[in-house]
Amino acid sequence: MHKKITILSFDDFMKEFVPSPPTRQSLRIAKKSSCINIFSEMDTAKNEEEMYNSIPDALNKPGLCPDFTFVATPGKVDKADPTRQSVDLGMYPSTSAPKRPSDGSHARIDWSLVDIPIECKNHPTEEDPFDDDAPNSEPTAESRKAALGQILSYAELVFKYQQRTRLFMVDFLGDFVRLIHVDHGGLYATQKFNYKEEGEKVAEFFWRYSRMTPAQRGHDPTAVRIPHDSPLGLEMQRMAKMRGNDIKERDYVRAAFEKSLDRKWPWWCLNVPVVEDEGTQKEKHFTRKFLVGKPHFQAPGVAGRATRGYVALPLNASNQVKGPFVYLKDAWRVVREGIEQEGSILAELNQLKIENVPTLLYHGDIPGQATISQDIWATYHPNDKGCPLKLHQHYRLVVKEVGKPLEQFRNGFELVWALFCCIEAHQAAHEHGIIHRDISAGNILLWYDPKNGWVGMLNDWELSKRVPASDVASGGRQPDRTGTWQFMSAHALNDRFRPIVVADELEAFLHVLLYYAIRFLSHNCTAVGQFLHLYFDDYTDGNGQFNCGQMKYGAMRTGVIDLALLRSKSEEDKGKKSAVEPLRFYKPGSTAKHPIQTILEALLLWFNAYYALDNAQAEEADDSGSPSPQDSGLPEFPKGFFAKEKIYAKSDSAKPASLNAPPPTTATVRVQKATPIDSDADKVQTHAAMLSLLMHELRQRENWSANDKGPDKRPKKGYKHPKDPIPASSTQLSLASGTTGTTGTKRKADRDENPRTPKKQSKA
Structure with missing residues (x-):
């Protein structure tokens, strides 16, 4: 606050x-x-x-x-x-x-x-x-x-x-x-x-x-509480138990709705305003109703968008249940010139037939429900210039697809395939002048498409920005950084006025890949909680604002994710040599290089070249690792994979030239200083190279395992660090603590929020 x-x-x-x-x-x-x-x-x-x-x-x-x-x-x-x-x-x-x-x-x-x-x-x-x-x-x-x-x-x-x-x-x-x-x-x-x-x-x-x-008094009249044992409450429970003729892969949707019917929580009937033929003489206003239980997702905190997501059951005009299940998003969107309703963006993406984005059904602002704090602020701050408070409008949106969290990926292959799908969606939207601006773990879902099998879906376009395709680096709308701190690029975290460009978004995809890989795959990191804190939650304090943490920034500047930063202070005090210890991902039960390691090495090399354009000193890096036999069991290709494979298999020229190059060492860094680095640096400024890289590795089916995903290595009781987590209000929690589930939190990433310090325990 x-x-x-x-x-x-x-x-x-x-x-x-x-x-x-x-x-x-x-x-x-x-x-x-x-x-x-x-x-x-x-x-x-x-x-x-x-x-x-x-x-x-x-x-x-x-x-x-x-x-x-x-x-x-x-x-x-x-x-x-x-x-x-x-x-x-x-x-x-x-x-x-x-x-x-x-x-x-x-x-x-x-x-x-x-x-x-x-x-x-x-x-x-x-x-x-x-x-x-x-x-x-x-x-x-x-x-x-x-x-x-x-x-x-x-x-x-x-x-x-x-x-x-x-x-x-x-x-x-x-x-x-x-x-x-x-x-x-x-x-x-x-x-x-x-x-x-x-x-x-x-x-x-x-x-x-x-x-x-x-x-x-503040009660929302468009939300009616449904008693658990009322006729509608009983109908919700009946639908949650009903297994229809749908394919078994989609039963997760029904199961998610059943899980939401927690009797300790209130259940609701929510109204969604709908406008048909808007702006024409045939314009018509009506309301759709949806039954919901416990939120599938709920952003913490008081100030801000307060986003909630529900697996919802539609009602018809006669208040009778009308399937199938849909997904309803309830949020307090920021109202400012140039910011469009998320539903309007989705409607355009759907009209353009862009794949792997949600299909809009209904959306609209809730009439008469907007914050008033910003309206009276100037009256009581006559000597202050610029109101720091934003106008938030209550808004609901309903989409056809009900996804599941990306953390439920079955194996590394499916994780990379989901990211590939979302990068393609991001590319298609960007080609039509729309940039997402909030790539994060929580905004990438898994969805079962009957035609293509399991795919990744790029969700949550509420922070997207309309940018002319010929001017992707045009100025930002707001004088602060918005997004999800843990997955924002190092550049964006270090410059609150920097407009988000393709390179920032691709870097965010890299951070999402690393986030799930470090939690669920085999690697040489023995302190995952500390790693999650230092890489995703940490920050540095300087120049009047909070900046990117040392570990993430160092990875982008050197091309190496250095585990030496996890060493305790006592080890440093004893004079132990601070040698570089690169993070390595292995196939399960061996020290053979995992395909995701190959992907990360190439991406880090490219971002190293891209950040070298800042003319800052590169740090030393080092490479190690040894091959060993791969484990057995190959993952299945999803149905939609083969159509994509044909596109990227036409020519191996799509394979990045530096794909198999090792991460930069001291020698290679010196070479970069003396020779043009535009080649690798350019690879992260458009989508093509990253898509080619991912497809090249996905095609090597023999390198993947169907059972490389292990138990979650994030500490169940969280990680406690002597330094507070990233600068935040009550809206911000730590990925290292495990309290945010699969997502970070959207927030202004500047010094405008203080960590919450409640007297009583505030988090389980």
């Missing part, structure tokens, strides 16, 4: 976020209520435990919030929540408020139903999450930063388990209190005031809030 926090007076907060009652009678009642200090007779609490009892008693007084109940939930966690967090108090609709057990213990938090999370702290300063006198109101003391992290983690959980457009929170700090408003654009909080002396302000807030409509 760096540069996204604003402190307001109580009156300004109420003016902006909590509307006055609509009638004169209501105004008279509100005025009467605002004169009541509901906390005037309350003694100062000696500890938080006393606050858990006294504050709900005051707020539950008759007439203040007649349809709501305030409940203390400080110790019992929501059974659905793996983070095991519980906010101290909560405001709930009375009909669904958690009940206090007969043994006198506190009630259990329910993140799917709490309307306002309320936190209690006994120390008004040390645990205040905001600093009114600090730049951007951001705290610097560790205890206060932890308190801010805790508030944000609670907000994240409400957004996670509910369908919300915004959220109100209340933070009691000893005898003081702050009111808080959060949306996906930013956060506004009141100045801290003494509720013992000005309790009528708290009463007025809750009185008004309880009389606002659900939509005004």
Whole structure:
């Protein structure tokens, strides 16, 4: 939430976020209520435990919030929540408020139903999450930063388990209190005031809030909760169990929907607005409905696009289930000149008949649902130039194909084949003036095409940019880097104003290949968790921004992925020689070179030449390895492979000349300085050489194994590093920790977010 926090007076907060009652009678009642200090007779609490009892008693007084109940939930966690967090108090609709057990213990938090999370702290300063006198109101003391992290983690959980457009929170700090408003654009909080002396302000807030409509309180009216045992809920369960006449390879779709029907989670019916014949006299607006369970994917955090993906079941106009399963994406897209709706991009790609991209069915903005934080920012920052907050519009998109994560590849051959398919899709789109700009592990899927078998699908085009084919290096739309930190090119991470070009995207494909290879294939790296941290999550701090980590940047500059960087500091202190130790991939059960090793060597050689154009010093590199017998069992060719093979087999001239060249040594680096390097450097500036390289290796079927994929080597409990993971807000998690599943997170890769430091455990 760096540069996204604003402190307001109580009156300004109420003016902006909590509307006055609509009638004169209501105004008279509100005025009467605002004169009541509901906390005037309350003694100062000696500890938080006393606050858990006294504050709900005051707020539950008759007439203040007649349809709501305030409940203390400080110790019992929501059974659905793996983070095991519980906010101290909560405001709930009375009909669904958690009940206090007969043994006198506190009630259990329910993140799917709490309307306002309320936190209690006994120390008004040390645990205040905001600093009114600090730049951007951001705290610097560790205890206060932890308190801010805790508030944000609670907000994240409400957004996670509910369908919300915004959220109100209340933070009691000893005898003081702050009111808080959060949306996906930013956060506004009141100045801290003494509720013992000005309790009528708290009463007025809750009185008004309880009389606002659900939509005004932040509940999404286009999302209707489906009780698990309701007719629609039972129909969802029936469809999840039904095995139709579909081919067995596609049963993963039904299985994914069945898995999403977690009874600990709320299920929903989501509306998707549709416009037909837009811009014509026949323009028609209507709504499609889809049943969903637990999200298949959910981006962490509060600020930003808050993307969620669901395996969905369509409903017809009569609210009857209408198959087959589809994929629904729910996001808060950035609205800015030049940024198109993802569905509009997909519609064009589909019209161009580009293969291996999703097929658009429906899409549209949700009317009346956009962030408001950016609209009022200038009013309260009159001396600041340029609003750091973005306008986010709620948006839904439905596509035909339901893919599965790339990490479920069966063997190295299928991994490389999937990447080949996606690079071809990227090439075709780029030839028509569209560049993806967010190549990452989570945006490449496996999909079973009945005609071509398993293929890779290039997904998630929301950050794509329209670029004239003759000017692929035109300027960027936004003054910051957007994408997935772990897979962005070293160049992009080191230059926040650099426009993304083909070389950056191809480098991102290389990083995706390496990410899955290091996790699932055989190699000589014995510290995979540390490797994932140093190569994908790490960063360097300089020139006022966070830059690319040393290991990734070094690999691009030297052409070698050097495992010597994994050595402990104690080894260095003992004076051990820091010799280069290149990463090597082997066939299972042997030290024979894996085909992916050959691919990586060629790509690293090319990127080494490309980065050498920056005229920076190349570092020494070294090569080692020895051949040994390959293992048995060959992978099957997918159906669509042979058509592609014919294209690339016409001439071996497509084979890169430096394919079998070793990674650069000191000698070869010196040669590069003295001779033209355009040949290899040019190979990563268009798609052709990389496609030829991958196809050349795929054609050598005898070099591949059907069973080279092993167990995941990423540490199950994560990797802990003394340095914080990459600069991030609550939206950013580490690939090394295993908390992001198969993806990184989309984020602004600049110093505009701070790591979350919640007091309570925030991640399982």
